[in-house]
Amino acid sequence: MPKDHGIGASSKRREDVRFLSGRGVYTDDMALHGQTYAVFVRSNVAHGRIKSIDTSAASKMPGVLAIFTGEDFKDVGGNPAGWLINSRDGTPMREPKRPVLAHGKVRHVGDAYAAVVAETYNQAKDAAQQLADDSDIEELPAIVDMKKAVADSSNRVHDEIPDNLCFDWGWIEDNRAAVDAAFKSAPHVTTLELVNNRLVPNAMEPRSSIGEYNPGTGDYKLTTTSQNPHLTRLLVAAFVLGIPENKLTVVAPDVGGGFGSKIYHYGEEALVLAASRKLGRPVRWTAERTESFLTDAHGRDHVTKIEMASTKDGEILAIRTETLANVGAYLSNFSTATPTFLHGTLMAGPYKVPHVYVNVKTVFTNTAPVDAYRGAGRPEATFSIERIVDKMCRELNLDPFEVRRKNLIQPDQFPYTTPVGLVYDTGNYQATLDKLIELADVKNFDKRAAASKAKGKLRGMGLSTWIEACGIAPSNLVGVLGSRVGLYDAATVRVNATGNISVMTGAHSHGQGHETVFAQIVAEKLGIPESSVEIVHGDTSKIPFGMGSYGSRSLAVCGAAMTKAVDKIIAKGKKIAAHMLEAAEGDITFEDGKFSVAGTDKAKTFGEIAFSAYVPHNYPLETLEPGLEETAFYDPANFTYPAGAYLCEVEVDPETGKVDIASFTCADDFGHVMNPMIVEGQVHGGVGQGIGQALLENTSYDENGQLLTASYMDYAMPRADDVPFYTVDHSCVTPCTHNPLGVKGCGEAGAIGSPPAVVNAVIDALHRGGHTHVKHIDMPVSPARVWSAING
Amino acid sequence: MHNFDFVKPATIADAVKALSAEGAQALSGGQTLTPTMKQRLAAPSLLVSLTGIAEMKGVCMGDDGLSVGAATTHATVAKEAAAHYPALAALAGGIGDPAVRNRGTIGGSIANNDPAACYPAGVLGSGATVVTNRRRIAADDYFQGMFSTALEEGEIVTGVTFPVPEKAAYVKFNQPASRFALTGVFVAKFKDGVRVAVTGASNNGVFRWAEAEKALSSNFAASAVEGLTVSADDMIGDLHGTPAYRANLVKVLTKRAVAAAQ
Amino acid sequence: MTKVTMTVNGKAVSAEVEGRTLLSAFLREGLGLTGTHVGCDTSQCGACVVHVDGKAVKSCTMFAADADGAQVKTIEGMNNPDGSLSVVQQAFQDHHGLQCGFCTPGMVMSSAALLAENPKPTEAEIRHYLEGNICRCTGYHNIVKAVLAASGQDAAALAAE
CATH class of the missing domain: 3.30.390.50 (CO dehydrogenase flavoprotein, C-terminal domain)
Structure with a gap:
């Protein structure tokens, strides 16, 4: 019988009631007295020198209150990169300033170089168009292709960076000679060049920000679409505008999805604050969808050559990769970490690979900044590894299931130290593979293939066994790796006098269901109903601190902080109970919401203890403060390592090249699961995005740097009829060894494990159909590409 | 988008009269025109909605085939043409999505003549006749290349008549x-x-x-x-x-x- | 300016609007009914779907003036009279058919329109009907399940879990 409440129960989400009734409050839903509207003037060329901006006509237009250009922000700070990466030769990365508004040059289509604030949106829009017409921007040759960018020093995204290279990173440089030697003596080497396609995150809620300055107090408030309000506060306050941190509140209310794109601070947030200070009125801005396409941080965009050395029977001996990673025109906050420490460190996958070397060159181009998008670096690593394992199997005529099984780290080998710097704490990769083979009914594949053939379709099956590093994470480790921030999290558990509870979490929920799941955990631990626990998030004035939600970290890091704070509450409760029950503290036990004296029937309920803490008439005031509120910060000892095995079956229409997903099966190990319903939903969503990357989504710039896929007319989002029902399982559990809940994180898994399974399935289908000349098709594996591959 | 005046005449005659004004443009379902106007790629000063004209709506079977009023939505054609001309009904039922089909009209589609739209294939493939406020135009003469038709200034599509194939x-x-x-x-x-x-x-x-x-x-x-x-x-x-x-x-x-x- | 009069969620409303005022903007800014969301500019995402005279339409692609005289229903009008969730809404909660909630109002309005036309849709019919509503969170699995359940079908069995 499944649990109906607390940890492990599929509690229905409490937040759904407001969302389903139209009562969610997203940033753009807020109407403020005296509000004004900002509209940005954005470059329509990819690369250009700003020669002049004549504001005279626009400033006289109806309703116009203020105009800002790059000149207004040239003396304030830039939006910094969060990670400092050194090149192989020890030199630090090149870090050009990312200003609030472009100054001197515009560097990608959509780069904002001016902003208009007016009484109404349409007035601001009209004046912005006038300002665009009155701007003289000399178009320069666009730098779009990464290979050309590093080869041609005459054309520069940033004048001070001659080769357009941010850094040239080797991981791990000291291992390079041994890796090269392993390749020299290897019986077989498989080589694959591939593109990990650039994606636009496309949270359904466009970015939106409201700045409010209170001239009476000098306080600022930024309401914004953020996964990470404290980081935004830190960046705006300390780095960009120079506002004291204690004079700035950042609120992230209901946020309509993020997937990484809303982790970062963007210039629009600084602009609305600065404009509000100037005008003394609220200033609001909401992106149109095309602005989102042009300016939200994109994801992926790697060009990789991967080589795998193996024996003739498929034992992996070494992996070597060379990657060009696009960072776009400016460094977004995590853009230097994504292709390096979230990618290179995963390049051993779940396998016993003795030798691995990863080289990543990050390249500036005249395109939108690229940063972490669901999975961030780990999908790129997984795709490269799982594609080349499959190619190796084909070259050596080996069974892809058996080759993977042979190479997987064995359950008794944990903790396992990889050659790329990670220590996997626990796992059982055989178990998830076995579970997958059973759930996906692999043994009857041939029957299904025959049925497909009868319809004129080619059926194929593709496998992926993958691992990720999540719960991003230990400050000491990320500090060594170049992070400029700590990556702990924090929570406050406030027991109110009447015994109900408010929990303030640093994690921010924008679809993950924290308001429900976190309450389940607290309720279980305190033996009280879930309805007595309220989760508060997304407001820096209410929450102690937090590093936000991304990297599948909310539960593993913030959930752990919350658990620690609850433990502190229980510990204090025991002290109060000992006093009230006239017993020794060591004799007090806490179970099912009751503090009892061990071996007696003397007990106090949780509510009685809470009341006593706030009405301390019978209370150990000489040794204990009244009140019942605890805060904990938690900084884990390691990343967590969710892992799993995915299988995709496709049907390919050989006449049109259209690929249909016939089935998709996931066997995951997420450690302990707090709410199965929500975990399954996270996997569904991740797999949906992974199928999108594999089959549909393509971000395409032409040679002039114009974004050809700047709306849903050309950027293919997965729709309901593009995907099947998924089969998901999380019954294989190896609990994380170093966080109190034993959880690993599940938010990114689907997006990480699925793309190679889809592409492997397509290649398999084509081979089974006799098209054995097709070795690889780059994503998205669109009908036209499949057809060309078949007929090429 | 730029602002404009909006009128919704009840007869073809009133619509044609309204459209004679400088900068006037016909609005049928608006499923293409509205996004275009949001991008400021079209900026009419007067929009003349054709969706309030009863004589331009409906599907009816007659001696010369199936007549569809120009302001008939795709959803209506999908439903009401099904018994008479199932292939045409299926075409209409596959345009866009349900919400688009509830607004988009056959007249709007063929007046725009998007090179990737479905209706032009149905009209040309059926050898249908495009009826306007002025004349009847054979489909073979009506479509004149991407976004280009035989329609003249001040001429609006009022209906299409389809011969029904075997x-x-x-x-x-x-x-x-x-x-x-x-x-x-x-x-x-x-x-x-x-x-x-x-x-x-x-x-x-x-x-x-x-x-x-x-x-x-x-x-x-x-x-x-x-x-x-x-x-x-x-x-x-x-x-x-x-x-x-x-x-x-x-x-x-x-x-x-x-x-x-x- | 044009005067428009319509009935929104059972209440008569009347206002002067500019020609360019979209129905979505009229609902959100004019009436404060912010449950209707705007997620794109090209009539693709479906977050803005409302019912006009009983039919699902994209309110970001219809001018308020064109809705003069119409009966409009938004997500705020979907709850039962006692405030509880209606059958479709409840099925979305029961089957976890939403995550961030942004596409949800449009998804619910489209699903309700589907069920009005087709009380027992198949999985394929549901997926086809919802092609004009984009969700980035759920991978659609639980949305389709929710609609099956709202139609009284055994969603768990049909989703082969």
């Missing part, structure tokens, strides 16, 4: 993002011959595939098309498919449409 089918291959036709083929078999109209594929907009019509007129079977080749010259090449790919789709979808029409 057999017909429309097969559409979706552009994966917009869900417009990457290529769509409408095949109609009449007593005196077969018509094959192709949308989505050509730089010249909807067109008839004469060779296939000839082959299918003597043998209405998918195999009749097998030996034909489609030239990739003048086919659209974009992110979603090369000219050669579209040429392939023309043939594949024609075969499938013939099979579906059996």
